[in-house]
Amino acid sequence: MQNSLDNLRTHIHDLSTEEVKQILSEMPPHDVVEVWDDLSRDEALQIFLLFSLEKKVELITELGQSDQEALIERLSEESAREIFEMVEPDDLVDIIQSLSEEVRGNVWRSLSEEARNQMQFLLRFDQDDAAGLMTPRYLAIRRNVTVGQAFAFIRTNATDVETIYYIYVVDDLKRLQGVVSLRDLLFNDDAARLEEIMVTKVVSVQEDMDQEEVAKLLESYDLIALPVVDGYNRLLGIVTFDDAIDVIREEQTEDVYKMGAMDGAADRYSDSSILRLVRKRIPWLTILLIAGTFTTNVISHFESLILAAGFLVWFVPVITQTGGNSGTQSSTLMIRGIAMGEIQFRDVGEVLFKELLVGLTMGILLAGVIILRGVFLPPGVEVIEAVAIGSALLFVVVFSSLIGALAPLVIHRLGLDPTVMAGPLMATLIDVAGLTIYFQAARLILRI
Amino acid sequence: MQNSLDNLRTHIHDLSTEEVKQILSEMPPHDVVEVWDDLSRDEALQIFLLFSLEKKVELITELGQSDQEALIERLSEESAREIFEMVEPDDLVDIIQSLSEEVRGNVWRSLSEEARNQMQFLLRFDQDDAAGLMTPRYLAIRRNVTVGQAFAFIRTNATDVETIYYIYVVDDLKRLQGVVSLRDLLFNDDAARLEEIMVTKVVSVQEDMDQEEVAKLLESYDLIALPVVDGYNRLLGIVTFDDAIDVIREEQTEDVYKMGAMDGAADRYSDSSILRLVRKRIPWLTILLIAGTFTTNVISHFESLILAAGFLVWFVPVITQTGGNSGTQSSTLMIRGIAMGEIQFRDVGEVLFKELLVGLTMGILLAGVIILRGVFLPPGVEVIEAVAIGSALLFVVVFSSLIGALAPLVIHRLGLDPTVMAGPLMATLIDVAGLTIYFQAARLILRI
Numbered sequence: 001m002q003n004s005l006d007n008l009r010t011h012i013h014d015l016s017t018e019e020v021k022q023i024l025s026e027m028p029p030h031d032v033v034e035v036w037d038d039l040s041r042d043e044a045l046q047i048f049l050l051f052s053l054e055k056k057v058e059l060i061t062e063l064g065q066s067d068q069e070a071l072i073e074r075l076s077e078e079s080a081r082e083i084f085e086m087v088e089p090d091d092l093v094d095i096i097q098s099l100s101e102e103v104r105g106n107v108w109r110s111l112s113e114e115a116r117n118q119m120q121f122l123l124r125f126d127q128d129d130a131a132g133l134m135t136p137r138y139l140a141i142r143r144n145v146t147v148g149q150a151f152a153f154i155r156t157n158a159t160d161v162e163t164i165y166y167i168y169v170v171d172d173l174k175r176l177q178g179v180v181s182l183r184d185l186l187f188n189d190d191a192a193r194l195e196e197i198m199v200t201k202v203v204s205v206q207e208d209m210d211q212e213e214v215a216k217l218l219e220s221y222d223l224i225a226l227p228v229v230d231g232y233n234r235l236l237g238i239v240t241f242d243d244a245i246d247v248i249r250e251e252q253t254e255d256v257y258k259m260g261a262m263d264g265a266a267d268r269y270s271d272s273s274i275l276r277l278v279r280k281r282i283p284w285l286t287i288l289l290i291a292g293t294f295t296t297n298v299i300s301h302f303e304s305l306i307l308a309a310g311f312l313v314w315f316v317p318v319i320t321q322t323g324g325n326s327g328t329q330s331s332t333l334m335i336r337g338i339a340m341g342e343i344q345f346r347d348v349g350e351v352l353f354k355e356l357l358v359g360l361t362m363g364i365l366l367a368g369v370i371i372l373r374g375v376f377l378p379p380g381v382e383v384i385e386a387v388a389i390g391s392a393l394l395f396v397v398v399f400s401s402l403i404g405a406l407a408p409l410v411i412h413r414l415g416l417d418p419t420v421m422a423g424p425l426m427a428t429l430i431d432v433a434g435l436t437i438y439f440q441a442a443r444l445i446l447r448i
Numbered sequence: 449m450q451n452s453l454d455n456l457r458t459h460i461h462d463l464s465t466e467e468v469k470q471i472l473s474e475m476p477p478h479d480v481v482e483v484w485d486d487l488s489r490d491e492a493l494q495i496f497l498l499f500s501l502e503k504k505v506e507l508i509t510e511l512g513q514s515d516q517e518a519l520i521e522r523l524s525e526e527s528a529r530e531i532f533e534m535v536e537p538d539d540l541v542d543i544i545q546s547l548s549e550e551v552r553g554n555v556w557r558s559l560s561e562e563a564r565n566q567m568q569f570l571l572r573f574d575q576d577d578a579a580g581l582m583t584p585r586y587l588a589i590r591r592n593v594t595v596g597q598a599f600a601f602i603r604t605n606a607t608d609v610e611t612i613y614y615i616y617v618v619d620d621l622k623r624l625q626g627v628v629s630l631r632d633l634l635f636n637d638d639a640a641r642l643e644e645i646m647v648t649k650v651v652s653v654q655e656d657m658d659q660e661e662v663a664k665l666l667e668s669y670d671l672i673a674l675p676v677v678d679g680y681n682r683l684l685g686i687v688t689f690d691d692a693i694d695v696i697r698e699e700q701t702e703d704v705y706k707m708g709a710m711d712g713a714a715d716r717y718s719d720s721s722i723l724r725l726v727r728k729r730i731p732w733l734t735i736l737l738i739a740g741t742f743t744t745n746v747i748s749h750f751e752s753l754i755l756a757a758g759f760l761v762w763f764v765p766v767i768t769q770t771g772g773n774s775g776t777q778s779s780t781l782m783i784r785g786i787a788m789g790e791i792q793f794r795d796v797g798e799v800l801f802k803e804l805l806v807g808l809t810m811g812i813l814l815a816g817v818i819i820l821r822g823v824f825l826p827p828g829v830e831v832i833e834a835v836a837i838g839s840a841l842l843f844v845v846v847f848s849s850l851i852g853a854l855a856p857l858v859i860h861r862l863g864l865d866p867t868v869m870a871g872p873l874m875a876t877l878i879d880v881a882g883l884t885i886y887f888q889a890a891r892l893i894l895r896i
Contacts, residue, residue: 010794026649030668034789062668155634164631165613165672182630183612186603201474219697220478220510222690224613224672241689242670245696249667252700253784259707260780261773269785270795274805281777282810288773289814293821295765300827306761313754313761317743317879320765321772325709325736325872329729332708336701337717341482346458347718357722362730366737373741379748424773427875431765 009038017043021050029062036067037270045074057086064268065098073103080110088162089115090135090243093122122237130214131207133247134228134237137161140168141194143177148190150180162240163225169198174234176202176227204229207236212251215244216341255339259332261288261424288424294432295320302439308448311381312439315389318370322393323400323434324427326362330355330404331426335418338408345413351405359401363394384446392441396434403430457486465491469498477510484515485718493522505534512716513546521551528558536610537563538583538691541570570685578662579655581695582676582685585609588616589642591625596638598628610688611673617646622682624650624675652677655684660699663692703787707780709736709872736872742880743768750887756896759829760887763818763837770814770841771848771882772875778803778852779874783866786856793861799853807849811842832894840889844882851878 008023012035015023020039024032024047036044036059048056048071060068060083072080072095084092084107096104096119111119118136125131139161141150150167158164167185169178178198188197204227205214218226218241225238257263261284267276299306299316306313334351337343343351367390374386381389404426408418456471460483463471468487472480472495484492484507496504496519508516508531520528520543532540532555544552544567559567566584573579587609589598598615606612615633617626626646636645652675653662666674666689673686705711709732715724747754747764754761782799785791791799815838822834829837852874856866 009792028651028665028668030664030789151634159635164634186599186612187607203476216478217476219690219693220476224689241672241693242667245667245689245693248693248696248700252696252703255700255704256707256780256784259704260776262777262780268788268790269781270790270798274802274809277781277802277806278809281774281806282813285770285773285777285810285814286817289766289770289817290821292766292769293763293818293825295769296762296822296827299762299765300759303758306758310751310754311748313764314744314747315741316761316764317747317768317883318737318740320768321740321743321876321879322733322737324769324875325733326729328708328872329710329733332704332710333717333725336704340701340716341478342716342718344457350718354722354725358725358729361722361726362733365730366733369734369737370741373738374744377741379744424776427772428769431769435765 009035012038017046017050021047025051025055029058032059033062033064033067036063041070041074045071049079053082053086056083061087061091061095064271066271068095069099069103072099072107075106077106077110080106081112084110085112085115088135089118089122089137090133090162090237093119093127093132096123097127125207128211129207130205130209130211130226130228130239131236133211133214133239133243135162135240136237138168138225138227138235138238139164139166140170140174140235143169143171143193143195143198145194146190147185147188147192147194147197150185150194151190154182162238166225166238167194168202168227168235168238169194170235173232176204176229176233176235178202179227202227204233205239206231211247214239215247215251218244219248255419258419259424261285284424288428291425291428292431295435298432298435298439302443305439305443305448309385309442309446311379311385312389312442314379315370315374316435316438319389319393319396319438320427320431320434322366323396323430326359326397327400327404327426327430330401331408331418334405334408338412338418343409345409348406348409351409352402355401355405356398359398360394362401363397366397367391367394388442388445391445392438395437395441396430399437400430400434403433457483460486465494465498469495473499473503477506480507481510481512481515484511489518489522492519497527501530501534504531509535509539509543512719514719516543517547517551520547520555523554525554525558528554529560532558533560533563536583537566537570537585538581538610538685541567541575541580544571545575573655576659577655578653578657578659578674578676578687579684581659581662581687581691583610583688584685586616586673586675586683586686587612587614588618588622588683591617591619591641591643591646593642594638595633595636595640595642595645598633598642599638602630610686614673614686615642616650616675616683616686617642618683621680624652624677624681624683626650627675650675652681653687654679659695662687663695663699666692667696703867706867707872709733732872736876739873739876740879743883746880746883746887750891753887753891753896757833757890757894759827759833760837760890762827763822764883764886766818767837767841767844767886768875768879768882771844771878774807774810774845775848775852775874775878778849779856779866782853782856786860786866791857793857796854796857799857800850803849803853804846807846808842810849811845814845815839815842836890836893839893840886843885843889844878847885848878848882851881 012020096107137160139158154164165182167180168176171177178200179202180194180198184197203221207228207230225240227238228236230236262280334343370393371386371390374381374389375383412418460468544555585608587606602612613630615628619625626648627650628642628646632645651669655676655678673688675686676684678684710728782791818841819834819838822829822837823831860866
């Protein structure tokens with residue numbers, strides 16, 4: 001499938017607009033977005049206008065920010081109205097928020113009075129909260145309604161709700177009382193009242209719950225949708241599973257970026273300008289550079305030792321790198337464990353004990369490797385020198401395994417995000433301490 | 449919520465079994481799993497037996513491997529039968545595969561003839577493929593059935609299918625002809641035939657499609673379930689959205705581990721023995737150590753330069769670290785872009801051009817920082833020396849940005865997984881080349 005996509009992207013300009021449209025119509029939205037980059041703005045618009053309304057709606061919600069903006073800017077008010085009427089309100093909020101001031105005005109003008117009100121309601125909420133994910137297009141019915149009446153209601157009123165598979169039961173004040181799945185409706189008698197068959201212990205979330213928690217909860221219960229309520233338990237909207245998947249993907253990208261020493265949002269690479277890429281990357285590089293320069297102080301401090309045993313310097317990069325790697329391994333395990341809710345600060349004793357044993361085992365193995373390498377391969381050192389380096393490495397590995405595990409736990413305990421302690425920062429901090437341990441240990445063993 | 453969970457875990461042994469059971473009954477399964485670790489095997493069993501059957505089923509599928517095994521081992525054949533009859537077949541396959549030989553026998557004996565056949569059918573497939581995720585509990589109906597008949601059929605036959613929200617339409621040979629959502633059924637007349645209202649362009653997957661691709665496709669179309677077919681388009685089962693979420697999480701953990709220089713599966717930390725942790729971590733550490741020792745050759749090669757300008761050694765760790773960091777940034781962006789299908793090898797020209805400009809900009813800024821640091825802060829170097837170091841750093845940053853971007857693209861092009869080029873390996877490879885560039889550039893500028 002990847003091949004046919006590559007193929008299309010290579011030959012796209014040999015095909016007629018009609019042919020391209022035909023091919024794209026049958027592709028998953030995700031793939032169409034990839035091909036979109038290879039089209040000029042005008043070609044893209046031309047093909048877009050040939051799509052069915054359904055495909056248009058699908059595509060416009062999937063496109064990256066800059067493609068989205070370029071396309072919307074070029075739409076007539078007529079087409080814009082037709083499309084935005086069909087876009088789910090939660091997606092529409094996202095689109096509106098990512099557009100420039102000017103294009104946003106275009107969208108706004110194309111909306112109906114009702115849609116505008118709905119947008120204004122949704123725009124009140126923090127976009128990283130449960131409420132920022134929710135759609136107000138859900139099904140809510142009163143508790144004394146019968147199953148038969150509920151079916152009739154759904155058949156006439158539910159054409160534009162996002163899911164009809166859960167029906168929420170509310171009271172006069174819109175307070176959430178229970179939930180009935182469409183499945184429950186089907187398997188019950190038409191005369192039964194909703195209050196008799198509804199589940200009253202509804203899994204719901206507060207409007208200000210963090211979106212990551214919302215995704216975890218939905219995942220934990222394998223739900224298609226979760227109701228969002230305010231402080232008075234009034235139903236505000238629902239979050240559906242597809243939004244939860246988006247949140248999981250988004251957080252995933254952000255975590256990977258943090259491990260790669262970058263901050264910020266999950267933009268597409270090809271959408272990012274040079275300046276934007278520099279701004280995303282330079283802060284961490286500078287912080288790490290400044291933190292890393294303390295190693296210059298460490299090395300210059302051991303100048304007399306280095307003059308006496310110059311070979312120690314040869315092994316500086318491999319010692320710092322190995323320390324950084326074992327520390328990164330520990331911190332990665334902790335960060336992941338914390339994120340999954342599996343490890344907490346209270347486990348610190350068990351964790352450090354484990355890391356001590358793991359660090360010792362690995363340190364001994366690695367010391368063996370570097371001693372053999374040092375003695376038998378160029379540049380070549382004496383056996384006692386190799387043993388000094390190997391022993392120093394052992395200490396470094398044990399130290400970095402312990403500190404790599406401890407740091408994320410402490411940071412999480414302080415209420416901060418332990419992901420900052422992933423790879424790069426951990427490695428840099430370990431460099432400074434690791435070099436001190438290395439030179440100190442070597443000095444003791446070599447008796448210099 | 450996290451607080452109440454911590455609270456419970458701290459005080460769990462002050463509560464009666466009945467109280468603990470009461471609290472756990474109302475908790476999300478995900479949280480119960482966390483608390484489970486704090487219970488002894490016997491306490492856990494005692495509480496487990498008090499749960500409702502539904503809760504038992506929920507919990508047993510969520511538990512980590514070792515807790516699952518310990519629990520199942522202690523169940524009577526009677527309880528085991530009752531529970532496993534309720535577990536979804538796709539989950540049951542996963543459980544069976546993760547159990548030890550011996551306990552697996554227990555489970556097998558507790559299954560009905562029918563369930564055993566079903567398991568044997570599912571166990572034939574590769575667990576990382578679409579078929580490995582699927583459940584055979586789906587709804588399939590013939591095309592000439594009417595909407596009214598379909599409803600009647602669902603109401604009487606569909607009590608044990610995993611989702612009733614999609615009804616698949618098949619012919620006599622079970623070949624997939626179309627799909628009708630329950631929503632479509634509701635909004636159509638009872639007399640309409642399924643063939644008139646079904647969607648014939650069904651989004652389906654082949655049995656051997658990689659599970660990651662399956663998850664992406666389901667995500668792309670926001671589907672609750674995807675049908676899995678064999679080479680003859682015969683319906684084998686369905687993959688539901690909750691399984692897709694599990695796949696996304698699993699892949700996420702594996703990617704994070706790879707960036708943290710570890711291989712292997714996403715086990716729970718507390719379930720992993722010392723030996724298992726060492727086995728997970730030592731292969732990469734050893735490979736990186738051996739690759740990293742080439743830096744000893746580089747440094748010893750420049751021995752005469754170092755004798756003449758000893759301060760160059762002070763900056764070795766910060767140079768290698770910064771080179772590694774900028775290379776990691778580039779490779780992270782590429783790996784993510786490739787995974788999201790956004791970047792391909794054909795974009796290599798555009799990518800390298802961007803990275804060149806980004807690398808130059810960042811290199812100049814970082815050179816400025818290190819020159820100021822070198823001149824004004826201890827250990828302190830001459831201006832010309834600081835300029836030599838700064839310029840060398842500039843070269844290193846540009847080089848590592850380029851190689852960091854190029855390597856994953858090339859590796860992906862060769863059909864391999866570019867994630868191996870994440871952080872650690874990239875940093876080690878850059879160390880060797882980066883040090884050469886650093887000393888060479890410094891030698892030229894200092895004219896030694």
